[in-house]
Amino acid sequence: MVRLVGSCAIATALAASLGLALPRVALAQEATGDTVQTFNPDTNAIDSVTYDRGRNISVLQRPRPDYQAEGIQVGGFTVYPKVTTSIAYDDNVFAVHVGPQGDFIFHVAPEVDFQSDWARDSLSGYVRISQDWDARFTSEDEFQYAGGLAGKLQFGQSDFTGGVDAGHYFLSRAVSNDFGFTVKPIDYDYYAFSGQLATELTRVRLSLRVDDQIYDYENGVTGAGTPVIADDENHNSLIVTGKAEVAVSADTAAYVLVKGNSQSYDFLPPASPFNQNSDGYEIDGGADFDITHLVRGEVQLGYLRQEYDAAQFKPIDGFAAKAQLEWFPTELTTVTGVAFRGVNDSLVPGSAGYLTTDGSIRVDHELLRNLILSADGWVGYDQYNGINRDDTRAGVDLSANWLITRHVGVTFAYTYSVQNSRGVQTGPSFADNRATVTLVLQR
Numbered sequence: 001m002v003r004l005v006g007s008c009a010i011a012t013a014l015a016a017s018l019g020l021a022l023p024r025v026a027l028a029q030e031a032t033g034d035t036v037q038t039f040n041p042d043t044n045a046i047d048s049v050t051y052d053r054g055r056n057i058s059v060l061q062r063p064r065p066d067y068q069a070e071g072i073q074v075g076g077f078t079v080y081p082k083v084t085t086s087i088a089y090d091d092n093v094f095a096v097h098v099g100p101q102g103d104f105i106f107h108v109a110p111e112v113d114f115q116s117d118w119a120r121d122s123l124s125g126y127v128r129i130s131q132d133w134d135a136r137f138t139s140e141d142e143f144q145y146a147g148g149l150a151g152k153l154q155f156g157q158s159d160f161t162g163g164v165d166a167g168h169y170f171l172s173r174a175v176s177n178d179f180g181f182t183v184k185p186i187d188y189d190y191y192a193f194s195g196q197l198a199t200e201l202t203r204v205r206l207s208l209r210v211d212d213q214i215y216d217y218e219n220g221v222t223g224a225g226t227p228v229i230a231d232d233e234n235h236n237s238l239i240v241t242g243k244a245e246v247a248v249s250a251d252t253a254a255y256v257l258v259k260g261n262s263q264s265y266d267f268l269p270p271a272s273p274f275n276q277n278s279d280g281y282e283i284d285g286g287a288d289f290d291i292t293h294l295v296r297g298e299v300q301l302g303y304l305r306q307e308y309d310a311a312q313f314k315p316i317d318g319f320a321a322k323a324q325l326e327w328f329p330t331e332l333t334t335v336t337g338v339a340f341r342g343v344n345d346s347l348v349p350g351s352a353g354y355l356t357t358d359g360s361i362r363v364d365h366e367l368l369r370n371l372i373l374s375a376d377g378w379v380g381y382d383q384y385n386g387i388n389r390d391d392t393r394a395g396v397d398l399s400a401n402w403l404i405t406r407h408v409g410v411t412f413a414y415t416y417s418v419q420n421s422r423g424v425q426t427g428p429s430f431a432d433n434r435a436t437v438t439l440v441l442q443r
Contacts, residue, residue: 055251055290058326058334059364059372067370067403069442077114077123084109084130086438093140094181095173095419095430104135107438125149139184142170148192158199165192174417174432181428182220186230189216203247211239233347234266235276252289257300258282263345276352278313280306280343282320297325306343306353313352313386316343332366350425351386370403389423411438 071078086107092100109130116123127147134140146167153160170185191214198207215237217230238261245255259282268275284302289295305317320341327335339359346354360378367373380393395417402410413436421427 056293056296056326056328058328058336059332059366060334062366064369064403067406067409069406071115072443073117074114076117078117080113080115080442082111082113082440082442084111084438084440086436088434088436090432090434092430092432093134093137093173095428095432096181097429100430100432101137103137103140105140106133106135107131121151121153123149123151140173142185142187144169157201158197160195160197162195163193166190174419174430181222182228183223184220186220186228187218188230190214191216205243205245205247205253207241207243207245209239209241209243211237211241213237213239232265232267232272233276235345236264237345238262238264248287251291252287254287255285257284257286257302259284261306274312274352275308275310276345277309278306278345278352280304280316282342284320284322286322294328295325297323299323299325304343308352308385310352316353316355316385318355334364336360336362336364338362346384348384348387348389348425348427351384351389353386354382354384356383357381372401372403374399374401384423384425387423387425389421389425389427391419391421391427393417393419407442409440409442411436411440413438 069080069082071080073079084107088105088107089102090105091102093103093105094101107130109128111126111128113126114124125148127145129145130143132140132142144167146165146169148163148165148167150163151161167190168187169190170187173185193212194210196207196209198205213236215233215235217233219230220228222228239259240261241257241259243255243257245253247253261280263276263278265272265276268277282302282304284300286298286300286302288298300322302320303317304320305315307315321339322341323337323339325337327337329335337360341355341357343353344356346352348354358378358380360376362374362376365373374397376397378393378395378397380391382391382393384390395415397413397415399411399413402412404410415434415436416432417434418431419427420429
């Protein structure tokens with residue numbers, strides 16, 4: 001019987017469920033209220049990136065009224081139905097070093113989103129399902145679903161935002177921090193609850209955010225019939241973040257951020273071979289800015305430390321960083337650089353966590369009003385705690401998004417990714433090419 005340790009981020013699963021060619025580090029970005037928010041795959045949460053002061057608008061954020069979905073008015077809400085279909089060819093569907101095999105993958109993902117039209121407060125939600133069919137390897141067929149609600153209440157100079165998400169996902173074969181090879185990809189359920197209270201006092205903004213995330217994995221089996229006990233990794237992740245921001249000028253704010261986390265696993269010895277519980281904190285200072293017509297972004301630097309209950313796992317500590325910079329050389333081009341350094345839980349046997357460093361540079365160019373070209377290059381480096389293993393990751397994403405009408409869009413995408421694993425307890429090394437054509441129908 002095989003037992004494995006750790007947890008993982010849901011970035012790959014979310015990207016697969018959306019069926020889109022998305023950046024590696026900042027998976028999705030949308031303007032919300034007075035901040036721009038970005039999904040952070042390392043915390044599985046929405047983090048404020050920078051105040052949206054309206055000076056600069058990226059290529060992907062720019063309104064395109066002639067090509068945006070109208071939605072259906074239902075009382076005080078607008079409902080947005082959409083169906084995404086795609087066909088992809090992947091030349092290494094199992095993400096292996098020796099004997100890679102290719103396959104065509106067919107993807108269908110209907111979804112319904114809604115957004116309130118209220119003057120002050122807001123309520124939004126979504127329901128999404130997706131199905132993947134592989135032409136040759138039916139073991140890779142996967143069904144995913146998710147739903148969620150988010151709301152915002154404003155009172156005086158304060159506001160409360162909260163949300164709940166739930167979904168059923170699978171771990172991509174290409175995820176470096178995984179359970180090892182199983183006959184079918186490992187499925188898991190994910191639940192997230194979040195709440196944030198923020199208040200503004202003239203030039204100061206104070207906020208307190210709580211995120212509670214639950215992971216529930218399904219067991220698997222190897223090709224030799226050996227059980228893979230994945231539910232050892234079922235756990236609860238509690239994250240509390242406090243932030244104090246000071247408006248230095250109309251263009252710049254400085255802040256101090258303190259974050260604490262607690263990782264609590266369902267099974268402890270003797271039911272599980274390791275005690276994987278841990279607690280950690282991070283203290284950061286930073287600034288966000290939107291200056292001139294050329295640059296906006298956020299730079300955050302600090303110190304992190306993660307301590308494990310089990311004596312065999314040494315604490316992980318050191319330099320922490322998060323940065324996102326957007327450069328606007330012209331109104332038709334946006335260049336985005338993203339960097340991150342932090343700690344993740346591990347799914348690799350014998351390791352309870354790893355220190356990860358990620359970076360990417362993305363260029364979006366509006367060739368025509370309805371034709372967006374994008375190129376994204378990314379690299380990553382993982383240092384595992386408790387075992388002798390280091391992984392390096394790199395890749396390139398290229399895409400062309402053609403908005404034919406407000407109801408129809410087509411995306412052509414190509415992704416090349418490579419991973420090299422070194423050490424005594426080495427992991428998988430592989431190279432992968434994937435080409436995708438996606439059709440989006442929306443109302």
